[in-house]
Amino acid sequence: xxxxxxxxxxxxxxxxxxxxxxxxxxxxxxxxxxxxxxxxxxxxxxxxxxxxxxxxxxxxxxxxxxxxxxxxxxxxxxxxxxxxxxxxxxxxxxxxxxxxxxxxxxxxxxxxxxxxxxxxxxxxxxxxxxxxxxxxxxxxxxxxxxxxxxxxxxxxxxxxxxxxxxxxxxxxxxxxxxxxxxxxxxxxxxxxxxxxxxxxxxxxxxxxxxxxxxxxxxxxxxxxxxxxxxxxxxxxxxxxxxxxxxxxxxxxxxxxxxxxxxxxxxxxxxxxxxxxxxxxxxxxxxxxxxxxxxxxxxxxxxxxxxxxxxxxxxxxxxxxxxxxxxxxxxxxxxxxxxxxxxxxxxxxxxxxxxxxxxxxxxxxxxxxxxxxxxxxxxxxxxxxxxxxxxxxxxxxxxxxxxxxxxxxxxxxxxxxxxxxxxxxxxxxxxxxxxxxxxxxxxxxxxxxxxxxxxxxxxxxxxxxxxxxxxxxxxxxxxxxxxxxxxxxxxxxxxxxxxxxxxxxxxxxxxxxxxxxxxxxxxxxxxxxxxxxxxxxxxxxxxxxxxxxxxxxxxxxxxxxxxxxxxxxxxxxxxxxxxxxxxxxxxxxxxxxxxxxxxxxxxxxxxxxxxxxxxxxxxxxxxxxxxxxxxxxxxxxxxxxxxxxxxxxxxxxxxxxxxxxxxxxxxxxxxxxxxxxxxxxxxxxxxxxxxxxxxxxxxxxxxxxxxxxxxxxxxxxxxxxxxxxxxxxxxxxxxxxxxxxxxxxxxxxxxxxxxxxxxxxxxxxxxxxxxxxxxxxxxxxxxxxxxxxxxxxxxxxxxxxxxxxxxxxxxxxxxxxxxxxxxxxxxxxxxxxxxxxxxxxxxxxxxxxxxxxxxxxxxxxxxxxxxxxxxxxxxxxxxxxxxxxxxxxxxxxxxxxxxxxxxxxxxxxxxxxxxxxxxxxxxxxx
Numbered sequence: 028x029x030x031x032x033x034x035x036x037x038x039x040x041x042x043x044x045x046x047x048x049x050x051x052x053x054x055x056x057x058x059x060x061x062x063x064x065x066x067x068x069x070x071x072x073x074x075x076x077x078x079x080x081x082x083x084x085x086x087x088x089x090x091x092x093x094x095x096x097x098x099x100x101x102x103x104x105x106x107x108x109x110x111x112x113x114x115x116x117x118x119x120x121x122x123x124x125x126x127x128x129x130x131x132x133x134x135x136x137x138x139x140x141x142x143x144x145x146x147x148x149x150x151x152x153x154x155x156x157x158x159x160x161x162x163x164x165x166x167x168x169x170x171x172x173x174x175x176x177x178x179x180x181x182x183x184x185x186x187x188x189x190x191x192x193x194x195x196x197x198x199x200x201x202x203x204x205x206x207x208x209x210x211x212x213x214x215x216x217x218x219x220x221x222x223x224x225x226x227x228x229x230x231x232x233x234x235x236x237x238x239x240x241x242x243x244x245x246x247x248x249x250x251x252x253x254x255x256x257x258x259x260x261x262x263x264x265x266x267x268x269x270x271x272x273x274x275x276x277x278x279x280x281x282x283x284x285x286x287x288x289x290x291x292x293x294x295x296x297x298x299x300x301x302x303x304x305x306x307x308x309x310x311x312x313x314x315x316x317x318x319x320x321x322x323x324x325x326x327x328x329x330x331x332x333x334x335x336x337x338x339x340x341x342x343x344x345x346x347x348x349x350x351x352x353x354x355x356x357x358x359x360x361x362x363x364x365x366x367x368x369x370x371x372x373x374x375x376x377x378x379x380x381x382x383x384x385x386x387x388x389x390x391x392x393x394x395x396x397x398x399x400x401x402x403x404x405x406x407x408x409x410x411x412x413x414x415x416x417x418x419x420x421x422x423x424x425x426x427x428x429x430x431x432x433x434x435x436x437x438x439x440x441x442x443x444x445x446x447x448x449x450x451x452x453x454x455x456x457x458x459x460x461x462x463x464x465x466x467x468x469x470x471x472x473x474x475x476x477x478x479x480x481x482x483x484x485x486x487x488x489x490x491x492x493x494x495x496x497x498x499x500x501x502x503x504x505x506x507x508x509x510x511x512x513x514x515x516x517x518x519x520x521x522x523x524x525x526x527x528x529x530x531x532x533x534x535x536x537x538x539x540x541x542x543x544x545x546x547x548x549x550x551x552x553x554x555x556x557x558x559x560x561x562x563x564x565x566x567x568x569x570x571x572x573x574x575x576x577x578x579x580x581x582x583x584x585x586x587x588x589x590x591x592x593x594x595x596x597x598x599x600x601x602x603x604x605x606x607x608x609x610x611x612x613x614x615x616x617x618x619x620x621x622x623x624x625x626x627x628x629x630x631x632x633x634x635x636x637x638x639x640x641x642x643x644x645x646x647x648x649x650x651x652x653x654x655x656x657x658x659x660x661x662x663x664x665x666x667x668x669x670x671x672x673x674x675x676x677x678x679x680x681x682x683x684x685x686x687x688x689x690x691x692x693x694x695x696x697x698x699x700x701x702x703x704x705x706x707x708x709x710x711x712x713x714x715x716x717x718x719x720x721x722x723x724x725x726x727x728x729x730x731x732x733x734x735x736x737x738x739x740x741x742x743x744x745x746x747x748x749x750x751x752x753x754x755x756x757x758x759x760x761x762x763x764x765x766x767x768x769x770x771x772x773x774x775x776x777x778x779x780x781x782x783x784x785x786x787x788x789x790x791x792x793x794x795x796x797x798x799x800x801x802x803x804x805x806x807x808x809x810x811x812x813x814x815x816x817x818x819x820x821x822x823x824x825x826x827x828x829x830x831x832x833x834x835x836x837x838x839x840x841x842x843x844x845x846x847x848x849x850x851x852x853x854x855x856x857x858x859x860x861x862x863x864x865x866x867x868x869x870x871x872x873x874x875x876x877x878x879x880x881x882x883x884x885x886x887x888x889x890x891x892x893x894x895x896x897x898x899x900x901x902x903x904x905x906x907x908x909x910x911x912x913x914x915x916x917x918x919x920x921x922x923x924x925x926x927x928x929x930x931x932x933x934x935x936x937x938x939x940x941x942x943x944x945x946x947x948x949x950x951x952x
Contacts (some may be wrong), residue, residue, distance in 0.1 A: 146163070168191070609763050
């Protein structure tokens with residue numbers, strides 16, 4: 028018995044779907060009663076068929092070509108209405124629906140619209156003509172649909188007559204945003220203005236500028252083409268060819284147009300990117316032909332077909348190339364997925380599309396899932412014979428889920444929710460269980476300002492009636508042998524940016540960019556376009572920008588001129604370079620090295636100061652002139668090392684004035700102290716009584732230091748007052764500006780260095796005379812070496828300084844300062860530190876006395892032995908040589924006098940030594 032019922036049902040299904048419209052009720056695809064009726068328009072079938080080439084009778088033709096994806100859209104509307112009815116949103120008010128199949132034909136859609144507008148509760152299906160429809164009550168209060176803009180535009184013009192709200196879930200033609208022409212139209216998707224803008228942005232971002240475009244010959248295709256041309260031109264993208272297909276598959280010229288288009292694609296070999304604004308059945312046929320001709324391109328898919336599973340499952344679809352598509356943002360699909368899983372085979376309300384699906388699925392029961400869609404489509408093109416439904420027959424719910432387009436389903440849900448929330452707001456003060464509670468135009472006013480939600484996010488229509496939710500950017504790629512539609516990025520409408528989901532999608536996008544699609548090789552920055560005779564601006568030659576000209580963008584028409592005074596540009600420059608300001612920067616490797624050496628010198632100074640302080644009472648420290656003199660010399664060395672820091676960094680007025688004066692005064696102080704010590708040695712070795720008395724009166728340590736240093740202070744002060752160093756920009760070089768310290772007066776600069784040289788030369792002369800003192804105290808010898816190092820460094824400096832030009836000029840002076848400073852520091856203090864640290868046995872009073880006795884005794888004994896030997900020799904030979912005797916005696920006497928002088932120096936500098944040293948004059952020997 029159950030089997031018989033099934034067979035009878037199957038027969039009814041076959042009969043109902045195989046006959047054209049006989050009565051108005053036959054025209055309804057699906058319906059369910061409710062207090063508030065909502066109409067729906069869906070292109071469930073691909074086309075209409077007629078036995079004649081042109082219709083001769085005004086009758087609605089039979090529809091063929093069952094579209095599973097559109098069928099799922101009707102289920103999405105039904106499911107969304109059931110969600111509202113099962114919720115507490117409308118408080119006892121239920122929504123009903125009347126869904127019509129437009130068969131992708133404007134005429135059929137207008138017939139359905141006439142029924143929407145027909146009078147409610149009328150025994151006949153009539154639409155009254157009125158001058159004012161304010162009190163008119165039609166069958167439905169609002170309409171959801173249609174999908175195609177061509178149909179939507181026609182329907183909207185009719186609905187405008189009664190200001191019946193129309194909410195489209197997929198129509199994206201920009202013209203529909205014009206409220207003066209379509210005042211009752213709303214949509215839950217963005218306008219094509221944003222889609223074409225996103226496409227043009229993606230094409231430009233990928234570096235393509237020579238593309239093709241294929242559209243349909245209807246309002247949707249023409250408007251999309253016009254909008255895209257404007258957006259592409261703004262992005263400097265040229266359209267190499269524009270092909271237009273007949274809008275409807277019933278047009279018998281479509282095969283010819285597809286073949287012509289493919290031949291054009293083959294001919295335009297440089298075009299590798301094609302933008303496609305077509306319907307799904309157009310793309311299906313186009314790709315099948317493209318696979319036959321081995322055409323491999325990048326296809327930019329519009330929202331109409333970017334998620335079409337029936338196209339993605341075409342055998343060998345990967346051979347057409349890459350598909351990058353745009354689709355609407357998706358929402359939570361879990362509820363709709365559960366609805367499909369529990370979809371009844373025999374619905375309780377009229378649902379002809381579901382019945383037809385069951386029939387077609389039964390006819391294709393043994394087809395694989397991969398072939399099922401094509402089987403259903405092919406079967407729907409002809410009348411089926413009777414076929415029994417088997418006991419184990421199922422609706423293959425997972426198959427339906429695979430063909431679901433999440434973005435479109437979410438848009439349908441939003442359309443239903445928008446009407447549901449608007450009805451809720453309108454019915455708060457009305458009894459909407461009464462069909463006469465409100466007119467459609469009253470619902471329209473509420474819908475304009477309604478805020479609704481999909482359970483997660485809130486939405487509202489903008490002033491144009493659009494819902495700008497943004498786009499998902501899709502990439503078709505093969506995974507495990509199957510073409511899979513994956514999300515690559517999101518497009519933000521407001522910010523006009525692409526947001527990539529992860530690094531992998533970024534890499535995939537980079538791979539796409541490797542495929543060129545250009546008429547001419549892109550002129551890189553630094554070049555300009557030289558157009559050819561081609562009518563397209565994208566076809567040109569590239570020439571380099573001449574010197575002092577630049578281009579900072581790709582494909583610039585002209586190079587721009589630089590300001591030669593402050594900027595420059597080489598040949599093929601991408602910008603006018605501001606002349607770089609150069610100076611010895613802190614980050615410069617040479618500057619870092621020199622600063623390191625200066626810091627090392629400061630550490631040496633501090634270490635020596637600590638060593639001398641800890642060994643204050645040792646003979647070596649006391650014999651060096653005392654701790655005060657050592658501290659003054661070390662301080663001057665510290666300042667010398669510190670002054671090098673003022674030579675580095677951006678020159679400032681303060682640093683320019685400070686660096687030379689600080690070095691000059693501190694170095695003069697150092698030389699003055701050493702001069703005082705050298706004078707003391709000269710005093711000790713002067714044997715002319717008159718000269719010795721003069722030197723004793725001259726030897727005033729503190730006045731000498733202050734006087735010598737004071738003269739340098741006066742020189743530097745006059746320098747700063749009358750011709751102070753200033754910061755100067757040298758712009759004579761073609762590419763750089765040298766920022767340097769101009770010394771102000773080379774005479775003053777030379778006077779400062781010359782004065783130091785004079786003092787150093789005097790030190791050298793004084794110290795040279797005492798160079799033969801004992802090793803542990805031979806300070807004069809090391810002072811001599813130190814002065815020699817100074818002279819060598821500064822004599823070398825002069826020619827190098829004069830011939831050097833550029834930012835490293837200060838480094839030359841730093842190097843000379845470091846060499847001279849290190850030379851004097853090492854020669855003055857390192858030998859003493861060596862004795863203090865590693866020869867401590869010689870740095871005691873007893874060892875020091877022993878050294879003095881040994882040196883003095885050796886000098887005196889040498890004089891006596893030399894004199895005796897000379898007398899003996901002269902006697903034995905009987906000869907006399909007064910001159911020889913005198914020279915030999917004088918030489919030995921000088922050695923003895925040096926020893927005596929050394930002893931005198933020790934008595935003055937080392938307390939306690941004076942009592943133990945002999946005061947016997949060498950002259951008495």
